Amino acid sequence: xxxxxxxxxxxxxxxxxxxxxxxxxxxxxxxxxxxxxxxxxxxxxxxxxxxxxxxxxxxxxxxxxxxxxxxxxxxxxxxxxxxxxxxxxxxxxxxxxxxxxxxxxxxxxxxxxxxxxxxxxxxxxxxxxxxxxxxxxxxxxxxxxxxxxxxxxxxxxxxxxxxxxxxxxxxxxxxxxxxxxxxxxxxxxxxxxxxxxxxxxxxxxxxxxxxxxxxxxxxxxxxxxxxxxxxxxxxxxxxxxxxxxxxxxxxxxxxxxxxxxxxxxxxxxxxxxxxxxxxxxxxxxxxxxxxxxxxxxxxxxxxxxxxxxxxxxxxxxxxxxxxxxxxxxxxxxxxxxxxxxxxxxxxxxxxxxxxxxxxxxxxxxxxxxxxxxx
Amino acid sequence: xxxxxxxxxxxxxxxxxxxxxxxxxxxxxxxxxxxxxxxxxxxxxxxxxxxxxxxxxxxxxxxxxxxxxxxxxxxxxxxxxxxxxxxxxxxxxxxxxxxxxxxxxxxxxxxxxxxxxxxxxxxxxxxxxxxxxxxxxxxxxxxxxxxxxxxxxxxxxxxxxxxxxxxxxxxxxxxxxxxxxxxxxxxxxxxxxxxxxxxxxxxxxxxxxxxxxxxxxxxxxxxxxxxxxxxxxxxxxxxxxxxxxxxxxxxxxxxxxxxxxxxxxxxxxxxxxxxxxxxxxxxxxxxxxxxxxxxxxxxxxxxxxxxxxxxxxxxxxxxxxxxxxxxxxxxxxxxxxxxxxxxxxxxxxxxxxxxxxxxxxxxxxxxxxxxxxxxxxxxxxxxxxxxxxxxxxxxxxxxxxxxxxxxxxxxxxxxxxxxxxxxxxxxxxxxxxxxxxxxxxxxxxxxxxxxxxxxxxxxxxxxxxxxxxxxxxxxxxxxxxxxxxxxxxxxxxxxxxxxxxxxxxxxxxxxxx
Numbered sequence: 092x093x094x095x096x097x098x099x100x101x102x103x104x105x106x107x108x109x110x111x112x113x114x115x116x117x118x119x120x121x122x123x124x125x126x127x128x129x130x131x132x133x134x135x136x137x138x139x140x141x142x143x144x145x146x147x148x149x150x151x152x153x154x155x156x157x158x159x160x161x162x163x164x165x166x167x168x169x170x171x172x173x174x175x176x177x178x179x180x181x182x183x184x185x186x187x188x189x190x191x192x193x194x195x196x197x198x199x200x201x202x203x204x205x206x207x208x209x210x211x212x213x214x215x216x217x218x219x220x221x222x223x224x225x226x227x228x229x230x231x232x233x234x235x236x237x238x239x240x241x242x243x244x245x246x247x248x249x250x251x252x253x254x255x256x257x258x259x260x261x262x263x264x265x266x267x268x269x270x271x272x273x274x275x276x277x278x279x280x281x282x283x284x285x286x287x288x289x290x291x292x293x294x295x296x297x298x299x300x301x302x303x304x305x306x307x308x309x310x311x312x313x314x315x316x317x318x319x320x321x322x323x324x325x326x327x328x329x330x331x332x333x334x335x336x337x338x339x340x341x342x343x344x345x346x347x348x349x350x351x352x353x354x355x356x357x358x359x360x361x362x363x364x365x366x367x368x369x370x371x372x373x374x375x376x377x378x379x380x381x382x383x384x385x386x387x388x389x390x391x392x393x394x395x396x397x398x399x400x401x402x403x404x405x406x407x408x409x410x411x412x413x414x415x416x417x418x419x420x421x422x423x424x425x426x427x428x429x430x431x432x433x434x435x436x437x438x439x440x441x442x443x444x445x446x447x448x449x450x451x452x453x454x455x456x457x458x459x460x461x462x463x464x465x
Numbered sequence: 466x467x468x469x470x471x472x473x474x475x476x477x478x479x480x481x482x483x484x485x486x487x488x489x490x491x492x493x494x495x496x497x498x499x500x501x502x503x504x505x506x507x508x509x510x511x512x513x514x515x516x517x518x519x520x521x522x523x524x525x526x527x528x529x530x531x532x533x534x535x536x537x538x539x540x541x542x543x544x545x546x547x548x549x550x551x552x553x554x555x556x557x558x559x560x561x562x563x564x565x566x567x568x569x570x571x572x573x574x575x576x577x578x579x580x581x582x583x584x585x586x587x588x589x590x591x592x593x594x595x596x597x598x599x600x601x602x603x604x605x606x607x608x609x610x611x612x613x614x615x616x617x618x619x620x621x622x623x624x625x626x627x628x629x630x631x632x633x634x635x636x637x638x639x640x641x642x643x644x645x646x647x648x649x650x651x652x653x654x655x656x657x658x659x660x661x662x663x664x665x666x667x668x669x670x671x672x673x674x675x676x677x678x679x680x681x682x683x684x685x686x687x688x689x690x691x692x693x694x695x696x697x698x699x700x701x702x703x704x705x706x707x708x709x710x711x712x713x714x715x716x717x718x719x720x721x722x723x724x725x726x727x728x729x730x731x732x733x734x735x736x737x738x739x740x741x742x743x744x745x746x747x748x749x750x751x752x753x754x755x756x757x758x759x760x761x762x763x764x765x766x767x768x769x770x771x772x773x774x775x776x777x778x779x780x781x782x783x784x785x786x787x788x789x790x791x792x793x794x795x796x797x798x799x800x801x802x803x804x805x806x807x808x809x810x811x812x813x814x815x816x817x818x819x820x821x822x823x824x825x826x827x828x829x830x831x832x833x834x835x836x837x838x839x840x841x842x843x844x845x846x847x848x849x850x851x852x853x854x855x856x857x858x859x860x861x862x863x864x865x866x867x868x869x870x871x872x873x874x875x876x877x878x879x880x881x882x883x884x885x886x887x888x889x890x891x892x893x894x895x896x897x898x899x900x901x902x903x904x905x906x907x908x909x910x911x912x913x914x915x916x917x918x919x920x921x922x923x924x925x926x927x928x929x930x931x932x933x934x935x936x937x938x939x940x941x942x943x944x945x946x947x948x949x950x951x952x953x954x955x956x957x958x959x960x961x962x963x964x965x966x967x968x969x970x971x972x973x974x975x976x977x978x
Contacts, residue, residue, distance in 0.1 A: 318842040325838065328827040334786065335816075335824045336838045337806035 101446040111444050116389070119436030120403075126436075127429040136421050144417065145426075149410025156406075157294035161366065162377075163398075163405035164296075165190065167303040168358030169383025170390065170397040171310060172225075176351035177384075178314070178392040179327040183348055185232065185247030186355040187380025188254030189225035193359025195261070196224025198269055198370045201282025201363060210285040217286045218302075218360045225356015226349045228254065233348035237341040243348065255375060262372050269370045279369030288364050297365035303358075304398055311394040323347060355380060377408070385434050404430060484547025486511045486673040487532060487563060487642045492541035494527055501527040503697045504541070509642060509673045514664055516676040516684040519694035520717055520909030522877065528694070529644045529677050533565035534558030556585070564635035565644040568651075570627050574620035578602065581619055582634045605637050609666045625656035632663065636672075643667065644675040649683060653771040654937065654970035661687050679909065681710055681717070682938060693717055717910055727921045728945055734762030737813070737929035738783070738898045743792030745778055745953075752778045753789070753953040760929040762897065765920065767944025768933040771973055775953035776933045777819060780902050783931070784816040785809030796898050810839060810896070815889035819902035819933075821878075825885045828874040832859075832866065835873055836888050858887040862915070879912025886919050890928075899923060902933045917943060937970060949973055 128138035148155045169186040176183040200220035205213045232246035261269040263277045271280045288297045314320035326333040326343050386404055390396035411426025485508040494502040501524045509515045517525040530536040534552030542549050545561050552558045572581050579599045599615040606613050611629050635643055649657045664674050678684050692702040693716040701716045738760040745753040753775045760766045770776055781787040783794050785806040794802045797813040818824040826835050836851045855869035862883045866876050873881055905913040934940050949957040949972040957972035
C-alpha cells in the first residue's frame with residue numbers, strides 16, 4: 092500500500108519474538124474494550140464506570156469470581172472439545188449439541204442408575220454417561236468423515252439443531268422421562284441427590300471445576316508426550332505423511348472426533364451434576380458450545396490456555412448479566428459485542444505476530460513509463 | 466565479437482549501435498531473510514538464446530520474474546531496447562513484448578488451445594468467435610513450426626504440448642522476448658529436442674529467448690551465451706564455444722565438482738527385493754502390467770521413465786501402501802504384499818518417496834519428530850533418543866539447520882532430503898532394502914552430490930537400492946542396471962554401463978528401441 096510518499100508493507104517474520112505471544116492477546120482485549128466503549132457511549136452509558144462494574148461483577152469480587160468460575164467449568168470442557176478436534180484440522184462445531192446430549196445422558200444416569208449405586212461412584216457414573224452421550228452424538232459425523240470424507244462441519248452443525256429440538260421436546264413437548272411429573276410447570280425431573288456435587292460454600296463454584304482443570308492439564312501433557320498425540324500432529328500436518336508412515340487415518344479421525352464429542356458431553360453432565368441437577372432448557376440460551384470454539388481459538392488450541400480464556404469469557408458473561416440487573420441497566424448485548432471484538436482483534440493480531448509492518452519512503456527516481464515500443 | 470573462452474565478470478556492457486533487446490541494470494531484490502538478487506546486470510541481444518544458469522536459490526527465477534514484470538526490483542532498472550521501462554505486472558511486461566513461460570503452466574485445463582491462447586487479451590468480442598480465433602492461433606502455430614490443434618482441449622495434452630500452448634500464447638500476444646523458466650523439467654528427451662527446434666525457429670525470426678535452467682548438460686547445446694548466477698550474483702558469462710561443462714559447474718557452485726559415474730563392485734549379492742508379475746489397475750485402467758524386478762544386495766537398480774508411467778505406483782506397491790491386483794512382493798525373503806506399510810517396513814524396507822515434504826516428512830514438525838515417524842513407538846514417544854540421533858545426523862551429514870527442534874519446512878530442499886535419507890538409511894532397525902524416488906529433484910548441484918554419495922555408500926554397505934528417477938542423467942550416473950518403464954510396462958532392460966544412452970531415451974518416449 093502506498094500513501095503519499097510512504098510505502099507500507101507487511102513482511103513475514105522469520106521468528107516471532109516471545110513477548111508478542113503475550114502482547115497480542117493483551118492488546119486485543121484492550122482494543123476490544125475501546126470498541127465496546129464506543130458502543131457504550133452511543134447507548135448513553137459511561138464506559139469507564141460500566142467497565143469498572145463489569146470487572147467487579149465478573150472477576151474482582153468474591154461472588155463475581157466464583158460465579159465466573161462456575162460458568163467457566165463447562166466452558167473449559169467445550170473449549171477443550173474444540174481444541175482437541177481443531178488441532179487435527181477436524182472442525183467439530185457441534186459442541187452445542189454434544190453438550191445438550193451430555194446433559195440428557197447425565198440426567199438419565201442420575202435418575203435411572205443413581206438409586207442403584209453407592210454415592211461414591213454415582214457422580215462419576217453420571218459424568219461418564221454424559222461424556223458417552225456426547226461422543227455418541229458425534230459418532231455419525233465422525234464415521235461419515237472418516238469413511239466417506241463428508242464435511243464434519245456441516246453434519247455436526249446441523250445436529251446442533253436436532254439436539255436443541257430434542258431438549259425442547261423432552262421438557263416442553265412431552266410428559267416423558269425427563270420431565271418433572273410432580274408439577275404441571277414444564278421443567279426437568281431432578282436427579283438423585285447422591286449423584287450431585289454440592290457447591291463450595293455459598294458460591295456457584297462446584298468441584299467439577301477441578302476436574303475440568305485437571306483434564307486440561309492432562310490433555311496438555313498427553314498431546315505432547317503420547318504416541319497418540321504425536322500421530323494426530325503428523326496427521327494434522329500432512330495426511331499423506333501419516334499414510335506413508337502406516338498410520339490408520341480412519342481410526343485417528345474417528346477417535347479424535349469421539350474424544351472431542353465426549354469432552355463437550357462431559358461439560359453438559361457437569362452442568363447436571365452441579366448447578367442444574369436436571370435437564371435444563373435454560374442452558375440453551377447461554378451458547379456454551381459455540382463459545383467453546385471461541386475459547387479454543389483464542390487459546391490457539393493450547394489446553395492450559397483454554398482454562399484462562401474460558402475464565403475470561405465466563406467473566407464477561409457473568410459481569411454482563413450483572414450489569415443488566417443494575418440500577419442503570421446495560422443490555423447484555425454489550426457483553427456479546429465485547430466477546431466478538433476480543434475474538435476479532437485476537438485473530439487480527441495473529442497477522443502481526445506472523446508479519447511485521449515495514450514502512451519505507453518511496454524515492455522518486457526519474458523512471459519513465461514508455462508508451463510506445465515497437 | 467570473439468568467441469574467447471574467458472568468462473567476463475558480469476555482462477555489463479553498453480553496445481552503442483544496437484541496444485540490447487532486454488537488460489537488467491544493477492537490479493537488487495530482497496525477500497525476508499534473503500537477498501535474491503544483488504546488483505545484477507544482465508543483457509539479452511536480439512535473436513539470441515541467452516541461458517541463465519544457476520543452482521536452485523541462486524536467484525535466476527527472481528531475475529526472470531523481474532524482467533517479465535511479475536516482481537518489481539527494490540533497486541535498479543529494466544531496459545527494453547535501451548530505454549528504461551517500469552513494469553508493474555506481467556501484463557505490462559507483455560505490452561512491452563516480454564513474456565514468461567513458467568515452470569508450472571498457467572492454463573485452464575477445460576479450455577481448448579485457442580481459448581487458452583486468447584485468454585486475457587483485450588478487444589475480444591462479447592460473444593467469442595471461435596472460428597476466427599482458431600484460425601489466428603493456427604497461423605501462429607504454422608509460422609513457428611509448432612504443430613498443435615487449436616481445438617484440442619488442454620487437459621488432454623502432454624506436458625510438452627502444454628508448454629507449446631504457453632509459447633504460442635506468448636507469441637500470439639506479440640512477445641519479442643521470451644523467458645522460459647526450467648522449460649525442460651517436465652519433458653521427455655525427444656520433446657526436449659522439439660523444444661530446441663522451436664527455440665531456434667523463434668530466434669531466427671528475430672526474437673530473443675532467455676532460458677532459465679539448472680541443468681548444465683542440456684543448455685550448452687542451445688545457448689548463444691550462458692550467464693551463471695550464484696547466491697544472487699552473476700558469477701560469470703560465457704559465449705558459445707567458450708563453455709566447458711566443468712568450468713560452468715565451478716561457476717555455479719564455486720568449487721570443483723565431479724560428475725563421474727559411480728558403480729557397484731559386483732552383482733553377486735543375494736536377492737533382497739523381488740517383485741514378480743505385479744499387475745495394478747485403477748478404475749479399469751491398467752497402471753502396471755506384469756512387472757518383474759529383482760534387486761540384489763550391493764546394487765542399485767535404476768528405473769527410468771517419464772513421470773506418470775507407473776513409477777510412483779510401483780513404489781507404493783513395493784512399500785505396501787497399495788495392494789497389487791495380482792503378483793507378489795518379497796522383501797528380504799518375507800512376502801509382504803497385502804501386509805501394509807508398517808509390516809513391509811518391519812520386513813526391512815525403507816522408502817524415500819518422491820514428494821519429500823508432503824509425504825516423506827511432516828513439514829511443520831521438527832527434525833526430531835520426523836525421525837520418530839518410522840520408528841516403533843510405545844504409548845509415550847521417546848524424544849530424547851531421537852534428539853541425540855538428530856544431533857548426530859546434523860554433524861555427520863552437515864545438515865544446515867538452526868537446530869534439531871526447528872521445523873523441517875524452514876530447511877532448504879537439500880537439507881530436508883538429507884534428513885529424510887538419514888532416517889531411511891540409518892535410523893531404527895537398519896533396513897536392507899531402499900526404494901528411492903526422484904531423490905535429487907529440485908536440489909542444487911552441491912546437494913545432488915551429497916545425496917549421490919549417500920546412496921553410493923549405502924550400496925557399498927550391501928543395501929539393495931531401487932532408484933526411481935525421471936532424471937536420466939541421475940539413473941545413468943548411479944545405477945548398475947537400468948529398467949525403463951513406459952505405460953506401466955518394462956520396455957527395456959539394460960545391463961551395465963555401456964548401454965546406449967539414446968536407446969534408453971527412446972524407450973522412455975515410447976519409441977521401440
